[in-house]
Amino acid sequence: MIPEIGSFALVLALLVALVQGSLPLIGAQRGIPAWIALARPASSMLFLLIAVAFGCLTASFINNDFSVVYVAQHSNSRLPLEYRISGVWGGHEGSLLLWVLMLSLWSLAVAAFSRSLPDDMVARVQGVLGLVAAGFLLFILLTSSPFERLLPGAEDGRDLNPLLQDPGLIFHPPMLYMGYVGFSVAFAFAIAALLSGRLDAAWARWSRPWTTAAWIFLTLGIGLGSIWAYYELGWGGWWFWDPVENASFLPWLVGTALIHSLAVTEKRGSFKNWTVLLAIGAFSLSLLGTFLVRSGVLSSVHAFASDPKRGIFILVFLAVVVGSSLTLFAWRAPKVSLGGAFALMSRETLLLINNVLLLSAAGAVLLGTLYPLVIDALNLGKLSVGPPYFNAVFTPLMVPLLFLMAVGPVARWKHTSLAEIARPLRWAFGIAVAAGVSIPFFYGGWSGSVALGMGLAIWIVGASVLQILARTRSGLPPRAFWGMHLAHMGVAVTVVGIVMVTQYESERDVRMAPGDTVKTGDYQIRFLGVEGISGPNYNAAKGNLELLKDGQLVMPLHPEKRKYLSSAMPMTEAFIDPGLTRDIYVSLGDPLEGGDGAWSVRVYYKPFVSWIWGGAVLMALGGLLAASDRRYRLKSTAARAGKLAAQGAAS
Amino acid sequence: MKPRQKRLAIIVGGLATLGIAATLILNAFQSNLVFFFTPTQVANGEAPKERAFRIGGLVKEGSLQRSDIVARFIVTDTAKEIPVAYEGILPDLFSEGKGVVAQGVLSADGKFTATEVLAKHDENYMPPEAQAAVNKAHEATRTLKQ
Numbered sequence: 001m002i003p004e005i006g007s008f009a010l011v012l013a014l015l016v017a018l019v020q021g022s023l024p025l026i027g028a029q030r031g032i033p034a035w036i037a038l039a040r041p042a043s044s045m046l047f048l049l050i051a052v053a054f055g056c057l058t059a060s061f062i063n064n065d066f067s068v069v070y071v072a073q074h075s076n077s078r079l080p081l082e083y084r085i086s087g088v089w090g091g092h093e094g095s096l097l098l099w100v101l102m103l104s105l106w107s108l109a110v111a112a113f114s115r116s117l118p119d120d121m122v123a124r125v126q127g128v129l130g131l132v133a134a135g136f137l138l139f140i141l142l143t144s145s146p147f148e149r150l151l152p153g154a155e156d157g158r159d160l161n162p163l164l165q166d167p168g169l170i171f172h173p174p175m176l177y178m179g180y181v182g183f184s185v186a187f188a189f190a191i192a193a194l195l196s197g198r199l200d201a202a203w204a205r206w207s208r209p210w211t212t213a214a215w216i217f218l219t220l221g222i223g224l225g226s227i228w229a230y231y232e233l234g235w236g237g238w239w240f241w242d243p244v245e246n247a248s249f250l251p252w253l254v255g256t257a258l259i260h261s262l263a264v265t266e267k268r269g270s271f272k273n274w275t276v277l278l279a280i281g282a283f284s285l286s287l288l289g290t291f292l293v294r295s296g297v298l299s300s301v302h303a304f305a306s307d308p309k310r311g312i313f314i315l316v317f318l319a320v321v322v323g324s325s326l327t328l329f330a331w332r333a334p335k336v337s338l339g340g341a342f343a344l345m346s347r348e349t350l351l352l353i354n355n356v357l358l359l360s361a362a363g364a365v366l367l368g369t370l371y372p373l374v375i376d377a378l379n380l381g382k383l384s385v386g387p388p389y390f391n392a393v394f395t396p397l398m399v400p401l402l403f404l405m406a407v408g409p410v411a412r413w414k415h416t417s418l419a420e421i422a423r424p425l426r427w428a429f430g431i432a433v434a435a436g437v438s439i440p441f442f443y444g445g446w447s448g449s450v451a452l453g454m455g456l457a458i459w460i461v462g463a464s465v466l467q468i469l470a471r472t473r474s475g476l477p478p479r480a481f482w483g484m485h486l487a488h489m490g491v492a493v494t495v496v497g498i499v500m501v502t503q504y505e506s507e508r509d510v511r512m513a514p515g516d517t518v519k520t521g522d523y524q525i526r527f528l529g530v531e532g533i534s535g536p537n538y539n540a541a542k543g544n545l546e547l548l549k550d551g552q553l554v555m556p557l558h559p560e561k562r563k564y565l566s567s568a569m570p571m572t573e574a575f576i577d578p579g580l581t582r583d584i585y586v587s588l589g590d591p592l593e594g595g596d597g598a599w600s601v602r603v604y605y606k607p608f609v610s611w612i613w614g615g616a617v618l619m620a621l622g623g624l625l626a627a628s629d630r631r632y633r634l635k636s637t638a639a640r641a642g643k644l645a646a647q648g649a650a651s
Numbered sequence: 652m653k654p655r656q657k658r659l660a661i662i663v664g665g666l667a668t669l670g671i672a673a674t675l676i677l678n679a680f681q682s683n684l685v686f687f688f689t690p691t692q693v694a695n696g697e698a699p700k701e702r703a704f705r706i707g708g709l710v711k712e713g714s715l716q717r718s719d720i721v722a723r724f725i726v727t728d729t730a731k732e733i734p735v736a737y738e739g740i741l742p743d744l745f746s747e748g749k750g751v752v753a754q755g756v757l758s759a760d761g762k763f764t765a766t767e768v769l770a771k772h773d774e775n776y777m778p779p780e781a782q783a784a785v786n787k788a789h790e791a792t793r794t795l796k797q
Contacts, residue, residue, distance in 0.1 A: 344657055356665060360672040367680065382687035382780050384705065386754075389683035393676050509739040511720045570743045589740035593718040600720055600740050 003068050003147040006056030010145070013049035013100075014137040016042055020107075020130030024123035029195065036119050039126035040111045046133060047104040054101045057146050058088050067153030070094060070146040076159035076566045078537040086170040087160045092294055092310070093146035095173060099290065100136045102174070102181040103129065110185055110210070117206060124192030125185070132184050135317050143310045159566035162538070168228030176221030176248055180286040182214025183251055186258065187283035190276045191325060194332045204266035204275065205632065211262060211279075212627040215255045216620045222248050223616030231574050236507065236585045236604045238612055241390040246369040247289035253362040254282040257355045264351050268413055269339035271348075274355070276333070280325045285362075287318045292369075343415040350408040357401045364393040402456040402495065405488055406463035424470065428462030443607075444504045453499030457492040464489050480629035487622025494615025500608035509589065513598035517548075521582060521605035524548040525557070529597060530588070538562040538571070543588045543599070547577060561588045574602075582607045685754060689784035691791065694731040698757055706733060706763060707752040707780035715747055726751060726763070730788035737765040750781035 020042035027035025057070070061084045066072040074091045075084055089098040107129040114122050140146075163169075189207040193199045225248065230238045239245065258278040264271045291314040342348040368385040376382055406428065410421050436455020440447045464485040471477045510518050512527035519525075528544040545557040559575040574587035582605060589600030687705045688698045698704055706726055714725035721738045724747075735753055745751060745768060755765035769778065 341654070344660055349661070352661075352665075353668070356668055360669065360676075364672075364676045367676065371680075382705075382783065384685045384687070385680070386683050386685050389679050392679035392683070396675055397672065509720055572743055587740075590717060592720075593716070600717075602740050 002056050002059050002063075003065070003149065006053040006060075007145065007147040009049045009053040009056065010137060010141060010147075013046055013053065013104075014134060014141060016046045016049060017130050017134035017137055020046060021127055021132075021134050022130075023127075024130075025127035025195075028120040028123040028127070031120075033119075036123040039119075039123040042130065043104070043107040043111045043126050046130070047108040050097075050101050050104045054088070054097055057094060057097060058085060060147075061085065061088050064157070065153075066155070066157050067150050068146075069148045069150045072150055072154040072157045074157070074160050076157040076537065078566065079157075079160055079165070080536060082167075082170065083160055083165050087164070089173050090160050090164045090169070093140070093144045095177070096136065096140050096144055096294070097146055098174060099177055099181060100133055100140065102177045103133050103136065103184060106182055106185050107133070110188075114206075121192055121196065121198075121206070124195050125188040128188035128191045129184060132188075132321075135321075139310075139313050139317065143313055156566070159537070159564065162562065162564045162567070162569050162571040163232060166228065166232050168224060168232055172221060172224040172228050175217050175224055179214050179216075179218025179221050179255075180248075180251060180289060182210070182217055183255060183279075183282040183286050185214065186211040186255075186279045187325075190279035191328065194276060194328050197332065197335065199272050199276065199332075199336050201266050201269055204262050204272075207279070208259075208262050208266060209627040209629075209632045211255065211258055212623050215252070215259055216623040216627070218248070218252050218255060219616055219620045219623065222252060223613045223620075226616075227613050230609070231576055236574065236587075236602065236606065238501070238609060241365075241368070241387045243369050244289075244293050246365050246390075247285075247292040250362055250365055250369075251282050251285040251289060253358050253365070254278060254285055257358040257362075258282050260351050260354050260358075264348055265339070268342070268348060269337075270342065271352075272336050272339060273329075273333045276329060278355075280322070280329065284318065284322045284325075285366075287314070287321060291315055291318060340414065342413070345411070345416050345418065347408060347411040347413045347416065350404055350411050353404060354401065354408065357397050361394055361397045361401075364397070365390065368393075399452065399456070402460060402491070405491065406460045409467060409484060409488075410463065424466055425463055428459055428466055431462050432456070432459035443500070447503050450499055450503045453495055457495045457499075460492040460495075461489050478629055478631070479625045480631075483622045483624070483626030483629070485622070486625060487619045490615045490618030490620075490622055492615070493611050493618055497608045497611030497613075497615060501606050501612070504607045505609075506605040508603050510601055510603060511592055511598050512601045513594075513596045516598075518601075518603055520584070520603050521607070522549060523554070523584060523605070524551075525584075525586065525603055527599070527601060530591070530599060533560075535562070537566065538564045540573075541588065541591075543575075543586070543601070545575075545586055545601075547584060557584075557586050559587045561590075578610055580610065583609050687780050689787055690726055690728045690731040690733045691784075691788055693733055693757065693763075700757060700759075703754060703756050703766070705752055705754045705780065706735075706784075707750070707778060708733075708784045709781065710745070710747050710749060710751050712747045726753065728784040728788035730791060733761070733763050735763045735765050737768055739768075741768055750778050750785075752778045752780050 020039065023035040024039035024042070026032070027038070060068050060071050061075055062081070064071070064075065064077050064084075066075075070091060070093050074094070075087045079087065088094045107126060110125055110129070111122070114125075186207055189203065189210065193203040225245070226238045229240070230236060258275065261271050261275045261278055265275045291311060294310060294314065368389050372382075372384050406425065407421055410424055412420065432455045435458045436451045439454045440450040443450070468485055471481065506520055508518065508520070512518065514527060514529045517524050517526045526546045526548060528546065530541045530543050533540050533542045540560045540562040543557070543559045543561075545559070547554040547557055555577060557575045557577070560573040562571040562573060563569070564571065572587050574585055577584040585602075585604035585606055587602045589602060592598045592600055685703060685705055686699075687707065690706060690708050692698060693706060708726045708728040711725040711727045711732060716723045721736055722741055723734065723736050725732050726735050727733075735755075737753065737755075752769040753763070753765040754767040754769070755763055757763050
């Protein structure tokens, strides 16, 4: 009964989404107040119905209802409760349901926090969100309903993929989806502005906190995914340039460019067309990401067995979204005014360079990700683009970006001079050069890339600290100021992590018999042996190893090699001793021939690896400060005037 | 500077940046493409000698030897076989009779030294390349029989 209610709720949701996606848009265009007024209640209704459907699926998982195909494929009666709940989004159908749930949540949030916006603007934004929701609900109902029944019902479920039985999975996909889907709000604002012809500073101001909010979730989602890959996949890497990772990174790069371009549009009224294009781009790349992950066209870490036919639907949907928004753009853009002029040396120019660099990086990643797919689709052979390509392209583009990151906030709008920039930054520059050059000598030996990376990180932090000191002398700066500097310092922290771990890590796969010792970093690791244990839904070989420093025991290490009962699928559980300046990482390989109880053991020493994710957390916190700045919560005069005008037009 | 010169400077600067970026990208792209070959193609000498490439197929039953940290196994597309050596720990779902994709270089004696064995993350998932290799071999045998 419960699955049928869920199914029914989804059909109703589609109808509501179609209403939300049509009447308010037409109403706003023709000035019909009753139709405009539909937008807010429709979005509440949409959220309610999708939440009911999501609740029904969750209930089926909790009740172990294996007569539902999706539950039978992704759960098992022995699966612990928390994974039965997170199993809801452990497969294709459920993740899509989560996708639309997030979308309706964003739509609801826009309705709730947009009291200061003119009603016709709200109607247009909700209308666009309604259309996107309708597309995805149609997709779910036509190709991937999670509520399909299995007759007769299965005795027990196939179990959730052991890789996904992990706390990381509970949070990683919802975070990532919140980010992906969040760009639909920026997209909806851009389309609404194009439709109404009011592409102005007020529009940029409304979009900014929403774009930043989406970016925060995406940043955390990517960070969590990276942590999960690090400890759960058992390879100890934090980024693989895997197509699906790239798919989440592309909207992040374009979204970051969008945040900076929006700043110019709000403060100076320039870059309007460009900002609209970025908003369309960020959302299109989110859709592309969904397509890549969900269509099964990729040979990747994330490529779980799936149905390629579904890809066609998303591809068509993507084509419709991109095609129609670009057509609208081409029609409306020539009427948009150009905004304030600026000198060559100005903050506008620096932010323009920021955008060019970020988009070049995004273009390079897109090329490397899509090229193999296109070649394969054209039957020209199978090939892949390896991490060396991405590293070779990405690093040179990031160096100027990081350098200018410290300069941008110092530069004034409109016009600035070299002296104005150089004077406050000269100390930061001196310290950065001195520290950058000397740090590699203190830590494991000279390396040019460490000097460059550390120098840039210190340069960014130094510049931020100097500016904060200068600014706080004349009263408390607004949250947006703190947010920007915190986010920039977060990038610096991530850079430190990346540079140090890339240059000074040690990765060894070794054969170890009981009693053997290997050296890693300043530590030794002794292998004692392996014993059998059993968990709630698995049996495992548990390794007994010791971490030693100067012959003294620091701690015992217990990596595991698990075999899950329901699927007999083996699973490596790495044991990590995390630390501020280094992680010790051990995992078990396989028992080796030779009769001496030897195993292959993976021993990694990862200096500063946790800084990579610490930096992401700082970036997200910075985003939170910036998005919650006071001026977004004040009713701006422009917004009030717009609202009055809309009311005037309505009456 | 006059506004016109300024605009020109911005445009030239932008184009120069884009040009440099594009050159960088395409250069790196050219030298980092990794092509895929089936065991039959490798046996026919179609694979490059110096450059790294990928092979895919099934791990032959009973071929896996793992006495040292170097694992040795045979990859087959059911028509031709290639011996593979890989130093390191194999991914969890690597097993005999199942699909595999490996990246590495071919030595003069026809042995493949893998630097990477690609993991898959679902026991029922067959890497598309491995599937394609087996399908191709099957098609070839069918045409031979006819």
